[in-house]
Amino acid sequence: MIGTLVFVLAFLAIGLSVVLAAMRSGRPPAGSKTETRATRRAWGVGLGVVIVLLGIAVPAVVLITNGDDHASQGIGGVELTSAQTNGRALFAKNCATCHSLAGSGAVGRVGPDLDTLNGGDLKPAFVLDAIQNGRARGNGQMPADLLFGNEAKDVAEYVSTVAGR
Numbered sequence: 001m002i003g004t005l006v007f008v009l010a011f012l013a014i015g016l017s018v019v020l021a022a023m024r025s026g027r028p029p030a031g032s033k034t035e036t037r038a039t040r041r042a043w044g045v046g047l048g049v050v051i052v053l054l055g056i057a058v059p060a061v062v063l064i065t066n067g068d069d070h071a072s073q074g075i076g077g078v079e080l081t082s083a084q085t086n087g088r089a090l091f092a093k094n095c096a097t098c099h100s101l102a103g104s105g106a107v108g109r110v111g112p113d114l115d116t117l118n119g120g121d122l123k124p125a126f127v128l129d130a131i132q133n134g135r136a137r138g139n140g141q142m143p144a145d146l147l148f149g150n151e152a153k154d155v156a157e158y159v160s161t162v163a164g165r
């Protein structure tokens with residue numbers, strides 16, 4: 001981010017020096033008749049360059065300051081690790097159809113609401129166990145092994161972090 005800013009500023013500096021050079025070289029010997037016209041042209045060129053540079057610099061700065069990645073921001077100001085961010089994507093794909101979870105904007109009604117289940121206090125191991133073994137205790141069916149390995153772990157971490165928030 002700082003690097004990009006330096007890069008943009010460097011370009012601005014180069015542009016400005018080009019403008020100054022253009023203005024200086026455009027100035028004929030003092031008192032000559034062409035002075036005003038040359039000066040005016042230099043100004044025109046300079047202004048054009050500045051406008052073009054601003055056209056690049058302003059959007060660039062906005063993009064940089066705006067490009068601050070919000071993907072890791074979970075509900076309630078929770079910062080998600082990259083594993084948990086991955087878990088959120090997997091949850092949307094594999095769990096949201098059946099479960100409600102405010103952190104994912106999920107409103108599934110087949111399985112229990114994960115925000116209120118156990119008061120929202122879901123340990124990763126508990127969620128992982130549900131994913132690995134499935135659940136069928138008379139409250140509907142949750143198939144086992146919807147996800148495996150790290151994917152299952154990431155989802156468990158994610159759910160455990162945001163449930164009840």
Ligand code: HEC
Nearest residue numbers: 094095098110111127130135136137138139140141142146
């Ligand atoms: C096809 C619908 C369905 C999908 C998809 C689904 N679940 Fe479930 N889930 C259920 C149902 C139904 C239950 C309750 C089963 C019961 O208690 O009999 C449940 C229960 C749970 C429980 C509580 C377990 C317990 O012991 O109380 C957790 C945690 C859970 N699911 C997490 C997940 C996660 C994470 C995913 C995504 C990987 C997921 N579920 C995908 C239907 C689903």
